Amino acid sequence: MSREVFMERLESLLAEITVEERAEALQYYADYFADAGPENEAKVIGELGSPERVAAMIKAGLKGSMEDGAFTEHGYRDERFEEKASPAMQKQKEESQKKAQNRYSYQGQETAGYQGASGYTGADGGQKGTAGDASRTGNPYGNHGYENNTYGNYGNAAYGNSPYDNPSYGKKDPPWTSRGLKILLVVLILLVAAPVVLPIAGACILGILGLVCAAFGLFLGLVITAGAVAVAGFSIVCVGITKLIAIPAMALLTIGIGILIFVIGLVATAAAIRLCTMICPAMFRFLVGICRKPFQRKARV
């Protein structure tokens, strides 16, 4: 990726922040590339990471949420900004995960020990029960004790052996939210909310469409009015010319007024068209921004 592509990509990624902030950030990175020199361009881009990452950090900085992460030897480290790491980083990550696993395995064993103990007391109670009530009810208590005991063993086996190959200990994400479940939930929510959301969304879209049409009509009206004024001025001039011989003084006055009106009309037309070209793209950008907002937020989370 070249510096130009990087800057263009960054600019489009920063579309949603204010003009001032965007200009600041772009100026900074333009300076940065210029000061690093063309010979270091590839190195700088490699160090900065993808434009997406740089943009995400700029936005996070604006929200004042940089305090959540930590600045490690690999730079600012925050899960939100993690992306495909370089091999060296991957190795480091694996090591730290292993460390985390070791720590968890220690806890696991401790829990297992505790569970084993509880299994043991259960067995003890069960034996007592058997001893006390053997003649009346027979085995249930004893069985209970036996079950507890196996549970204890089971706990031992499960907790004592698994930590090394149990991947879920090393990861940080919440353990029970699966992708399928999330999709199901979203579908359910959509089904329940559809009768309410669909009309509202329709109304919103139609409302926006209406506003756009109204604005368009307004501008068109302005342009046409101005054009009509110019045409009227022109025709007054024509009328003046036809009366030039019959009533010269009146005709000259008419021609003068006609030229004035004609010029005013022309200027107004030009101004209206200029206004259109200025406001229409801005409006369009605003609309596109609105449409993109929900998707971008989703992507960021």
Added chain:
Amino acid sequence: MIFNTGAALLDAVVLAVVSQEAEGTYGYRITQDVRKAIDVSESTLYPVLRRLQKDECLEVYDRQFDGRNRRYYKVTEKGMAQLNLYHMEWKNYSKKISEIFEGGVTA
């Protein structure tokens, strides 16, 4: 380095680096100087500089260089006060850590 750098320490290092130049200094050099001490990624510095600027610890101005405008950063009075605070805190902190490491041999 195996010790993580928190936001406050990074602020402190950035302020210290910028304050070394009376005339002020620019983004690329700040990054290079900060990276002499702590290995932060290059994209980390912009949000930090921008925040310090908003907190009025840094001020910026543009100066012509090489036919273009280069943005310079300079420490404000508030920034100097903040830097002194960080410096004091760091002295205390590092002294205590050293004392623990060296068993109270160093004073």
